Amino acid sequence: MPLEKHLEKLLPLVQKPARYLGGEWNAVKKDHNAVEVRMAFAFPDIYEVGMSNLGLKIIYEIINGFPEMLLERVFAPAADMEKLMREHSLPLFALESLRPLREFDFVGFTLQYELSYSNVLNMLDLAGIPLYSEERGAGVPLIIGGGPCAFNPEPLAPFFDLFLIGDGEEGLPEILQHWLALSRKGASKEEVLASLAAIEGVYVPGFYRPRYSPGGSFLGMEPYHPAAPGSIRKRVLRDLDRSCHPLAPVVPHVAAVHDRGVIELFRGCSHGCRFCQAGKIYRPVRQRSPETLQKIAREILRNTGYDELSLSSLSSCDYPGIAQLLEELNREHQADKVRFTLPSLRLDSFSVGVAEQFHQGRRGSLTFAPEAATERLRRVIGKDISEDDLFTAIGAAVAAGWSAFKLYFMIGLPTETEDDVTAIISLCRELRRRIRSDQGRWINLTVSAATFVPKAHTPFQWEPQLPMEEVEHRQGLLRQAARRQKGLKLSWSDPGSSFLEAVFARGDRRLAPLLERAQQGGCRFDGWSEHFSLQRWLDLFAAMKIDPGEYAYRRFDEIEPLPWDHLKSGVSKKSLLWEYHRSQEDNHSLEVQR
Amino acid sequence: MNRIRFRFSCGKEVRYLSHLDLLRLLQRAMRRAGLPLAYSRGFSPRIRLSLAAPLPVGVTASKEYGEVFLVEPLTPASFRRRLSAQLPKGLLLTGVVVIPAGVPPLASVVNAALYTARWKSSRPAPAASLLQKALDKLLAQPAIMIRRFGKSGKMSKQDIRPYIYSAALLPSSGGEGLQLRLLLQVGSQGGLSPSRFLEQLALAGDYSGGERAWRIHREGLYIYQENLLDPFPEGGEVTDG
Numbered sequence: 001m002p003l004e005k006h007l008e009k010l011l012p013l014v015q016k017p018a019r020y021l022g023g024e025w026n027a028v029k030k031d032h033n034a035v036e037v038r039m040a041f042a043f044p045d046i047y048e049v050g051m052s053n054l055g056l057k058i059i060y061e062i063i064n065g066f067p068e069m070l071l072e073r074v075f076a077p078a079a080d081m082e083k084l085m086r087e088h089s090l091p092l093f094a095l096e097s098l099r100p101l102r103e104f105d106f107v108g109f110t111l112q113y114e115l116s117y118s119n120v121l122n123m124l125d126l127a128g129i130p131l132y133s134e135e136r137g138a139g140v141p142l143i144i145g146g147g148p149c150a151f152n153p154e155p156l157a158p159f160f161d162l163f164l165i166g167d168g169e170e171g172l173p174e175i176l177q178h179w180l181a182l183s184r185k186g187a188s189k190e191e192v193l194a195s196l197a198a199i200e201g202v203y204v205p206g207f208y209r210p211r212y213s214p215g216g217s218f219l220g221m222e223p224y225h226p227a228a229p230g231s232i233r234k235r236v237l238r239d240l241d242r243s244c245h246p247l248a249p250v251v252p253h254v255a256a257v258h259d260r261g262v263i264e265l266f267r268g269c270s271h272g273c274r275f276c277q278a279g280k281i282y283r284p285v286r287q288r289s290p291e292t293l294q295k296i297a298r299e300i301l302r303n304t305g306y307d308e309l310s311l312s313s314l315s316s317c318d319y320p321g322i323a324q325l326l327e328e329l330n331r332e333h334q335a336d337k338v339r340f341t342l343p344s345l346r347l348d349s350f351s352v353g354v355a356e357q358f359h360q361g362r363r364g365s366l367t368f369a370p371e372a373a374t375e376r377l378r379r380v381i382g383k384d385i386s387e388d389d390l391f392t393a394i395g396a397a398v399a400a401g402w403s404a405f406k407l408y409f410m411i412g413l414p415t416e417t418e419d420d421v422t423a424i425i426s427l428c429r430e431l432r433r434r435i436r437s438d439q440g441r442w443i444n445l446t447v448s449a450a451t452f453v454p455k456a457h458t459p460f461q462w463e464p465q466l467p468m469e470e471v472e473h474r475q476g477l478l479r480q481a482a483r484r485q486k487g488l489k490l491s492w493s494d495p496g497s498s499f500l501e502a503v504f505a506r507g508d509r510r511l512a513p514l515l516e517r518a519q520q521g522g523c524r525f526d527g528w529s530e531h532f533s534l535q536r537w538l539d540l541f542a543a544m545k546i547d548p549g550e551y552a553y554r555r556f557d558e559i560e561p562l563p564w565d566h567l568k569s570g571v572s573k574k575s576l577l578w579e580y581h582r583s584q585e586d587n588h589s590l591e592v593q594r
Numbered sequence: 595m596n597r598i599r600f601r602f603s604c605g606k607e608v609r610y611l612s613h614l615d616l617l618r619l620l621q622r623a624m625r626r627a628g629l630p631l632a633y634s635r636g637f638s639p640r641i642r643l644s645l646a647a648p649l650p651v652g653v654t655a656s657k658e659y660g661e662v663f664l665v666e667p668l669t670p671a672s673f674r675r676r677l678s679a680q681l682p683k684g685l686l687l688t689g690v691v692v693i694p695a696g697v698p699p700l701a702s703v704v705n706a707a708l709y710t711a712r713w714k715s716s717r718p719a720p721a722a723s724l725l726q727k728a729l730d731k732l733l734a735q736p737a738i739m740i741r742r743f744g745k746s747g748k749m750s751k752q753d754i755r756p757y758i759y760s761a762a763l764l765p766s767s768g769g770e771g772l773q774l775r776l777l778l779q780v781g782s783q784g785g786l787s788p789s790r791f792l793e794q795l796a797l798a799g800d801y802s803g804g805e806r807a808w809r810i811h812r813e814g815l816y817i818y819q820e821n822l823l824d825p826f827p828e829g830g831e832v833t834d835g
Binding site for chain 2: 017251253254255305337
């Protein structure tokens with residue numbers, strides 16, 4: 001195979017060549033000629049990041065479970081590899097078969113993060129696949145998108161043939177089976193898309209036209225194809241407990257960012273944090289039973305050999321009986337020295353019971369997300385925890401042996417004042433002092449201050465983002481307050497990349513040509529600070545005569561149509577608006593109290 | 595405590611794994627195999643697995659060695675059967691032996707590695723005579739100083755001549771092309787990677803084509819005192835493949 005020969009020459013020249021070779025344990029290599037549907041799952045970031053993604057593991061096992069289908073992986077090549085691939089005209093290929101993406105029937109991108117959009121286009125370009133859907137005819141793979149950003153995919157709309165909004169477990173196989181039946185009949189691309197548009201959760205962007213006012217305001221999305229439904233309801237997997245959980249995930253050769261097994265306790269979140277998109281789009285809460293989870297854990301550990309298993313969900317401590325589950329798991333796998341870990345925790349449900357179940361994971365730090373440092377601001381954003389919750393949770397963890405904690409906060413939240421920002425540091429100081437006086441130990445805190453990004457389908461979707469200069473100013477206040485504070489480390493996000501994230505999170509189709517130019521202009525890996533250049537993007541906006549502030553900094557009018565109104569997350573615009581108003585009332589009543 | 599020494603080969607499928615990648619891969623394979631593994635004590639217990647000498651990235655190998663401690667005795671045949679079933683394509687277990695207590699760990703005694711390097715670049719290889727001259731010139735030097743980055747990141751100069759036990763040009767046989775055979779020091783007393791050697795050779799011969807022009811294969815690891823000793827003890831219970 002010529003591609004393989006080429007690779008043999010190029011791989012010795014790049015960093016971590018094993019990223020591009022596949023062949024890992026549990027990788028599924030099927031004969032392309034023995035199946036009827038060939039799909040490449042494209043993750044628009046490097047191998048180590050993509051291999052940590054739970055969605056990939058789920059889809060990989062489900063699709064490869066069908067004898068007539070295959071699904072292979074492809075990741076964004078790092079800069080050094082891309083350069084060589086372009087120099088040698090090597091097309092982007094999938095890891096299992098080393099076949100070019102062009103030879104697949106589907107290429108499916110998972111859209112996890114707005115700043116990966118330039119990578120999506122770059123991967124298409126590297127694959128030699130025309131960027132625009134309308135330029136792709138027969139014999140070119142259908143490009144499909146999914147993941148959280150598919151809930152407002154408009155900036156990417158013209159590049160995709162279809163999106164699957166919501167859970168992929170049942171929707172994706174249905175799409176592929178449908179396609180197979182149609183392609184056997186020799187259906188045209190339009191016939192295929194028209195038929196797929198009837199599947200629940202499928203959005204065919206080419207069947208809709210946005211309307212704008214002469215002044216440039218978005219007036220709404222208009223279906224113009226007879227097969228296009230007026231709105232698209234997200235796909236919901238009803239029974240998570242009985243659905244497929246990956247049991248034999250690929251064990252990466254190059255250490256992944258999260259190099260461990262993962263079991264998904266439940267999907268969805270019952271809390272109503274008003275900034276949180278995941279909390280809305282993954283609704284309703286669906287759980288797996290403890291018995292199912294123990295079986296899954298057993299299987300994964302046996303099939304992978306991992307010594308660490310993460311109990312994942314949006315808020316794992318909310319799992320009913322989490323302490324008991326941990327206890328059972330610890331008991332069963334103690335002899336094999338398996339460590340169980342929880343991702344970011346909620347302060348109000350973290351208990352002594354849970355803390356005591358981590359006998360082995362104690363070396364690391366625990367992560368909590370108070371998000372805001374004052375009672376008022378937490379009320380405004382709907383984060384229903386109190387200061388006492390924070391002291392109690394950390395106190396329990398310290399008593400159980402931890403001494404290092406990571407705390408997530410946000411800067412630029414609606415109604416935030418400078419006092420709210422500096423309160424982050426006074427809260428941390430108070431926390432350290434309390435623990436010291438109660439338990440005689442100083443703890444170490446790492447404070448991470450992200451910038452608030454208004455997201456579609458949340459009660460804050462109408463809110464403007466705080467201007468970059470002001471974000472920088474508040475970050476400065478935070479740094480100043482944290483100066484000479486012992487046991488406190490501070491990190492913050494780059495205001496420029498949060499700004500760009502906000503632009504695309506609330507963007508519309510008019511941003512698509514800009515993305516195309518960005519790809520041509522060399523934008524890649526915008527989520528990586530070493531690759532991101534705000535100036536390059538600002539120049540692009542200027543050249544295309546687009547005001548990015550219209551998307552990021554404007555308070556959207558409550559009555560104006562939004563670019564994602566036709567995509568239904570299950571939470572109505574009306575109830576989002578009600579929540580939005582309530583946050584304002586909460587603020588008002590709290591201010592009156594003061 | 596039961597100690598098992600095993601021998602394995604690394605094919606092209608796994609040649610780009612780093613030493614740590616390979617260690618992790620073997621540990622996971624051993625856990626999947628359900629071997630009665632012994633763990634280190636402490637907060638983060640680790641499998642007591644060690645490899646004789648790190649294999650440079652990009653290099654394939656015929657005879658690599660590792661050692662692992664078990665809490666229960668296991669016959670070499672059973673160890674081999676169970677672990678083999680869990681190894682990915684490219685890794686092949688070729689021998690297993692039980693090591694009596696008191697034998698020093700492999701990594702502390704293995705000090706020599708035998709490599710062959712074949713010209714693979716599409717550029718024409720330097721003439722055999724030129725290469726021979728370069729070899730003679732290089733080996734005749736009493737000291738070969740190279741720059742090296744130390745652990746602290748500081749650059750230092752180092753003489754690598756003592757790490758070259760032997761280096762020879764093999765007579766080309768039936769379409770095999772140019773081949774070098776290198777016996778280089780490895781291990782805790784210092785060592786030299788084959789790519790570093792090939793770099794120096796290219797400098798000495800003033801031809802272009804350093805390490806990347808060659809395909810390197812590690813034939814074996816040895817304990818080199820007066821003779822080359824195989825790390826598999828004689829009389830041990832060996833299952834060979």
